[in-house]
Amino acid sequence: MADTDNKEKSNLQPSRRSFLNTIWAALGILAALELIFMVFTYLGRKKPGAQKEQSERLIDAGIIDKYPVGSVTANIMGKFYLCRMEDGGFIALSSKCTHLGCTVPWDDKGKRFICPCHGSSFDISGAVISSPAPRPLDMYPVHIENNTIIVDTGKLLKRNEFLKTQLVYTKKVSK
Ligand code: FES
Helix, strand or coil, X not given: CHXXXXXXXXXXXXXXXXXXXXXXXXXXXXXXXXXXXXXXXXXXXCCCCHHHHHXXXXXXXXXXXXXXXXXXXEECCCCEEEEECCCCCEEEEECECCCCCCECCEECXXXXXXXXXXXXXXXXXXXXXXXXXXXXXXXXXXXXXXXXXXXXXXXXXXCCCCCHHHCEXXXXXXX
């Protein structure tokens, strides 16, 4: 009788082992699927504050009438200068010197930006008047919508010279 029992047990053991193996394999697959799901969920998730970043980089500088021709206005929030040329065109200039990055203040009396670090100077369009600055002040794209000026501080534009095409006008003003 005991012999018969042992035989039955030994007949059952391989099937129990294969059942356990199947369970373990299923659990392994489940864990792998869960891991894949988590990775895709993480990758598909928007960065926190992504929407905020875009709204922060678009600076509403107010209506155009705020800016007289020939004026330079510092925008502290956007760290740029909004300059309005004598012909009414706008340009937004980075406040960083193109030599080694010092902040350049506008000298209203001398009508130029003068870098306090090594003495470079720039005119109202950002063009270099005196070196060592190797190129004009960088600029940001300007858009005028419904008489309101929007500056995109997320796109810094480097340039080798000042061109009139870099100025932005309201539709009423002819170029
Ligand atoms: S950092 Fe402006 S001149 Fe050197």
